[in-house]
Amino acid sequence: MLSSIKLRPCLWKQSQILKRSYAWATLPDFTKDRYQVTRGDFSQVTDADIGQFQSILKNSRVLLDDNDTQAYNIDTMKSVRGYSRVVLKPKTTEEVSKILSYCNDRKLAVCPQGGNTGLVGGSVPVFDEVIVSTQLMNRIENIDELSGTLECQSGCILEVLEQAVSEKGLCEHKILFKKNDSNESSLGMPLDLGAKGSCHIGGNLSTNAGGIRLLRYGNLHGSVLGLEAVKADGTILDLMSNFKKDNTGYHLKHLFIGSEGTLGLITKVSISCPTASRAINVAFLGLESYDAVLQTFLAAKRDLGEILSSCEMLDKDALDCSLNAYNLRSPISKYPFYMLIETSGSRMDHDEEKINKFLQYVMEKKLVVDGTVTNEPGKMKAIWEPRETIGTAMFKDCYSFSYDFSVPLKNFYDLVNATKKQISDLPANAFGFGHLGDSNLHLIVQCKEYDSEIHRRVEPFVYEFTSKLKGSISSEHGIGFLKSKYLQFSKKSECIDAMKEIKTFMDPNGILNPYKVLPKNVC
Amino acid sequence: MLSSIKLRPCLWKQSQILKRSYAWATLPDFTKDRYQVTRGDFSQVTDADIGQFQSILKNSRVLLDDNDTQAYNIDTMKSVRGYSRVVLKPKTTEEVSKILSYCNDRKLAVCPQGGNTGLVGGSVPVFDEVIVSTQLMNRIENIDELSGTLECQSGCILEVLEQAVSEKGLCEHKILFKKNDSNESSLGMPLDLGAKGSCHIGGNLSTNAGGIRLLRYGNLHGSVLGLEAVKADGTILDLMSNFKKDNTGYHLKHLFIGSEGTLGLITKVSISCPTASRAINVAFLGLESYDAVLQTFLAAKRDLGEILSSCEMLDKDALDCSLNAYNLRSPISKYPFYMLIETSGSRMDHDEEKINKFLQYVMEKKLVVDGTVTNEPGKMKAIWEPRETIGTAMFKDCYSFSYDFSVPLKNFYDLVNATKKQISDLPANAFGFGHLGDSNLHLIVQCKEYDSEIHRRVEPFVYEFTSKLKGSISSEHGIGFLKSKYLQFSKKSECIDAMKEIKTFMDPNGILNPYKVLPKNVC
The missing domain is CATH 3.30.70.2740 (Alpha-Beta Plaits)
Incomplete structure (x- = not known):
């Protein structure tokens, strides 16, 4: 614990982060009714189509029972609901290719789905689109600690990848440097977000997910080294690369990052993993005004520099939302604004000195009026918990x-x-x-x-x-x-027009995730 | 200076980095002759075309004299040479739009050119393509220190931008924190490379330039926030943004980053600037084997963590190349391998401790056998100079x-x-x-x-x-x-096919930088 700053001790008790539940008390309205959408001119899934899917995937990976398909038809916010009768679970890129090629020929609309943690209704069908879930595409193909790269299928869960790169890094460093070397280091993921326990890396790429450490490690356009995607017609585009620098022609991978499954289905990912930080500190601060928040942020950029990994703001009602929903307790309360500041560095002694200097400055200037700071894992988790659970707390009751x-x-x-x-x-x-x-x-x-x-x-x-x-x-x-x-x-109209042209060019039949992204989808 | 490591003092004398000279002793062969290329089916520039260009740009910004156009027809390596009779120097996006629209209608091929510092013959004509130079598009439009963003035209020189963000950052921090606050900080550019004194930021984007600090600040796909580009038909695409996170539709800006002027001409740039580092250290090390180089790199990643900003390797002949060309002297010599390691952090005391620990480790393990380390600006420049001048030294005589x-x-x-x-x-x-x-x-x-x-x-x-x-x-x-x-x-054939399709789609007449990037350009 830091000693030179007089801050309250961290009192929050830890509680289990509640997992999302798909056992809905009340089902939301169908999207087509609530939002009055008109179905595109797509074919409807017939028994013959089901037969084709079953021959591609074997029966067990084609879900048809309403009890099985319901969770795939409703989003986590209960804001949209489709009525697809079929969920397909391919295991390989070739299976995805066969499915898309077939659907494209039959003009069957397709909704690609990862962990279904999206917040804009992008990952569930609007009508009866065939759901292609990446749940079973969860193989980690390679982790290279020398260059810090991870290759995996797109259905891997972010938290699983975080654990895997962390273990692999440690293991190889033991070999390279010395067994049980106290200075050993491991790899980390460049991406972290509240839904990491269920979101898929492919969904992260498709939505260009940001999260809580973008400030430190940058966005996915920067950290994704390569990917493999299947186009609407089934063409497999191998855009994999294991290098930070690879200027060999157009950088097509970026077309798939952030296009939310409307231009192709991402099947594999290669991502650059930073050296994991050995020293983490978290401060939770109470402030009286937004102006003080802004000045504190600038001071953090100045004093914490390269170790600043998160700078979050919560207003009082946001904090209360998760405290009340999950019966958590806060060591500081009654302030209109809170900031959660995290540092991630390689030496605890240095980082503590930096954070001490920063806290001293903001408290002397009366920008921060109360707070707590810790580097104990349990307490850090307890500080993050109310922030990370707002996303589910806001839908509780x-x-x-x-x-x-x-x-x-x-x-x-x-x-x-x-x-x-x-x-x-x-x-x-x-x-x-x-x-x-x-x-x-x-x-x-x-x-x-x-x-x-x-x-x-x-x-x-x-x-x-x-x-x-x-x-x-x-x-x-x-x-x-x-x-x-x-x-x-x-976006200006000529940019939206350019997007529509790209969509028409990449997916002429408009089968991939229709009704999404573009104002009037091309279908 | 660091005291705990017994290293030789830094002895190199500083010398002026020689500017590239376009007064060629001998002219290289024409590209069409040396490489036996066939001219595409484009129109030839007529006097009537020149008249049109002059009406768009005024006479003074249309270069026609051979003495004026020669430098634009030859690359810095003397490896390619075109014979364009006209160089156009627009000042605004609208002028670029008019030029491209006219050329597209007339089927005149166009070669966009920034600082002409490219090393693969991408920035000069192969035949008689109209050269559109961004030299006069050099306006800095905005620097926002609060969020750390720079907006400018694409013809700004990288070093000029570096200077501008550095001054602006200091200035605003003085206002926000306190005049003459010794802890004030400034902004830096996320990109640095040997040619920074003459390369244009638009060229950097078009070639997805890497450089010597990519290790620390990532690539341009990550740090470019937005851009404006003109398509072959003159359509202006405003893809500017000032935000690190902006997931509103397809991320089209990435199509222009790294496509080397074949899909559009970049006219404006918005880029994220990091807080400049207040503490810089540079070490130059001598090693006996490549295996020692590799192990030293891993130790640097572990011990220097977040402050490691460059890790360069030179073999003996590479170092000798610039030492001989520019009469420089090295404090260490006769080793088969050298490493230049730079740290950039926010506190000199912390960074010195980290680099000391690292050096102690690699010398104790006998990975590094000799070296020098410094944080004095003149000496750091002298260490960097042989590395940065190899690019020009290798063409000297x-x-x-x-x-x-x-x-x-x-x-x-x-x-x-x-x-x-x-x-x-x-x-x-x-x-x-x-x-x-x-x-x-x-x-x-x-x-x-x-x-x-x-x-x-x-x-x-x-x-x-x-x-x-x-x-x-x-x-x-x-x-x-x-x-x-x-x-x-x-690249696999289906990826090259996809690139060709994108080229045909974006530039149906193939007028933009033909004979470049794609194996058989679409023209």
Whole structure:
């Protein structure tokens, strides 16, 4: 523990992070009814089609029973619901190729699905699209500690990969340096997010997932070394590479990163893994104003420099949301703003000195009025827990409209205040939290259950407000189904036209994840 | 200076880094003759076309005199030479749009050119393509220190940008924190390379330039936030963004990063700038074997962690090349291998401790047998100088075939040894250096003047060798003209087909930088 800063001890008790449950108390409306969408001109799945899928995948990997397919038809937010009768579970790239080739010939629409943890309705069918799940494509193919690269299939769960690279790194360092060398180091994943226990790496790439350590390790366009994807017509594109530098022609892999399964289905991934940090510190701070938050962030950039790995902000209601939902306790409370600052470095003594200097500065300047800091694993986990569980807490016994914006830092909290005002006469509450270090605000509007009046009051208001600030209407969640009609608030018409041309070019029949991303999908 | 490690003092004298000179002693052959290329079915520039260009740009920004156009027709390596009669110098995106729209209608081929520092013949015409130079598109539009973003036109010189963000950062921190605060910090550029004094940021993006600090700040696909590009038909695509996270539709900007001006001409750039490091240390080490180099790199990753910003390797002949060309002196010599290791951090005391521990380890283990370390700016510059000047030294009074590979670290130096053997009976010498931390080897074959026998002996040998190692035939230089026929050594046919389709789709008349990148360009 750091001794020179007088901060309260970390009192939170640890609790189990609740896993998402698909045993819905009440089923959401069908997407086609709630959002009044018109089905595209696709074929319908026939028994003959099922027979073909069964011959490609064997019976056990073709799910047809409603009890089995329901969880794949509903998203984690209970905001969208499709009615696909069939879920396919390929194990190999060749099987994916055969499935897509067949569906393309038959003009059957396809919904690729990873861990189904998306927040914009991108990973479940809108109507009866054939669901192709990557759940069984979970083989780790190679981990090379020398260069720090991981190759795996796209259905690997992020947390499983984190564990695997961590163990492999340790093992090889033991060989290279000396058995039981106390200075041994291991590898880490460049990506970390709340849903890591269930999200798939392929889904992370498809949605260009951001998460809590983007500030330190950059985005996936930077850390993905290569990938393999299957196009709508079944063509396998081997864009795998194990090198940070590889300038041999067009960098086509980026077309698949962030296109949410509408241009191809990612089957394999090669990713650059950083050396894991041996020293982690986490501080949780209470502040009186957003201006103080901003100044504290700038001081953190200055004093913590290369070891700053997360800089999160929560307002009071955001913190209370998860404290109440999971009966957690906070060592500091009653402040309008909180910051969670994490450092990740290679030497604990150095990092403690840096964080001490930073805390001394922000407390002397009265930017931070209360806080706690720790490097004990259990306590760090307890500090992260309320932040990481907001994503599920906000759906516990209530409904939440969830937004994800990039906005200039100086206007970061204006959007929350404006939304509070906009719904002040309705039975709803707005709060904000997010990755301050990446200008990424999560805005939540919470109410008892889905309410179309609240929906209309909030949308397109929040998109228009963000557009005026020249912000992005989707920072890290993507466009999916729920935001497709608002794309023009962030992208000019000639860019949307270019996207439509790319879609038509890559997927002429429009079978891949239709009704998603583009305002009027090409189908 | 670090005291605990007994290393030799840094003795190199500083010398002026020689600027490239375009006053050629002897002109290289025309590309069409040396490489026997067939001109595409493009129109030829007529006086009427010149009149149109003059009306778009005013007379002074249309170069027609041979004395003015010669430098734009020859590359820095003297390896290619075109014979374009006209160089256009637009100042605005709209002018670029008008030029491309006109050329597209007239089927006039166009060669976009930045600082003309490319090493694969990508930035000069092969025949008589109209040269569009970004030299006058050099306006810095905005630097936002709060979020660390820079917006500028594509013709800005990298070193000018480095200076600009550094000053702006300091200035705003003075306002935010306190005037003359000794802890003030500034911004830096995420990219640094030997040609920074003349290369353009637009060219850096077009070639996805790597450089000497990619190890620390990642590649341009990660750090470029947005860009504006003009398509072949003159359509302006505004893909600018100031956010690290912006998942609003397809990430089209990546199509232009690394496509070497064949899909569009980049006119504006938005880039994420890191906080500049306040503490820099540079070590130059002598080693007896490549195996020791590899083990020293692993120890550096472990002990220097987050502050390791460069890890370069040079063999003896590479070092001698620049020492001899520019009459420099080295404090250590006679070793077969050298490593240049740089750290960039926020606290000098911490960084010195880390580098001391690292040096102690590698010297105790006898991995490193001699060396020098410094944090004095003049001496650091003197250490970097021989490394940074190899790029020009290798062309001083001789000819060099220059290669740029990514190869697995364990086989990194095998390629140099194999090439030495391959040319052992010819009047030529092979040596290697490069960015070890990125698996990026620069292989040089040096001879008195261009020699087709040496050329035939080396190519395709080096490409075949690299392909067997599953390496990349172009790590950071790109494909350009010189490597286009070897693309198949790194990319499978279906990927090359997909590239050709993208080219046809984006530039149906094939006017943009023809004969480059693709094996048989679409024209």
